[in-house]
Ligand SMILES: O=C(O)CCC(=O)C(=O)O
């Protein structure tokens with residue numbers, strides 16, 4: 001990974017492009033050896049997993065879920081420091097902490113038609129005044145217009161909904177190891193694969209910590225599995241309390257489920273400092 005070479009100017013510039021265009025490409029963000037390792041770990045899963053069923057997920061497409069388990073090396077991409085710094089600006093101001101929305105490897109086989117243009121954040125059916133999610137599509141193969149590179153409609157995240165003109169789409173052409181970052185509000189879709197070889201990407205997506213996620217993290221990575229993950233990954237999966245009081249287990253920080261199966265616990269407050277202070281002054285003022 002070359003994130004350490006990225007300075008603050010790059011962060012400001014990348015954030016600006018992400019917010020303005022709705023997407024940005026970081027070329028060669030991951031090392032060839034890391035991408036090779038992920039590819040190797042996912043190969044048997046791609047071999048074994050049947051093709052998707054449905055017009056949205058694509059009939060000539062293979063998708064692999066629970067990637068952080070099936071490819072432990074992919075956890076390094078999840079924790080890419082530069083990506084996390086971007087999320088600190090785009091998502092962190094609107095939640096206690098942001099979380100993994102999904103991990104999904106996507107292989108578009110030759111003949112896969114163009115996907116329906118959509119906004120991923122339409123999963124959450126409400127009007128939005130800030131971003132709810134950010135996707136990172138890691139290129140595990142080269143992405144070209146011919147093999148189905150993700151199509152994006154720049155600036156459409158700011159516009160009203162209507163099916164956009166395919167002629168206005170940009171194809172996120174990028175070499176293997178690059179990262180396409182796009183907002184949940186960005187109109188996009190998988191391209192048509194007119195090539196003779198597959199296009200493979202790995203989507204790691206992040207969303208506000210208080211949302212219901214696309215992939216159920218606690219079934220994908222139950223305590224017996226999550227226990228062996230680094231804390232930084234477990235935190236991103238939601239093995240922590242989202243203040244105030246969201247996501248607890250037996251009234252406690254859900255992280256205790258990794259070390260204890262006891263079901264006899266006190267329910268404890270998990271409050272942000274300003275709320276805790278509000279409660280304290282309420283009782284002080286009322287003399288109790
Ligand atoms: O495969 C791609 O390029 C994009 C897939 C996508 O947008 C989706 O499945 O939501």
Ligand SMILES: [Fe+2]
Nearest residue numbers: 118120188189
């Ligand atoms: Fe999508």
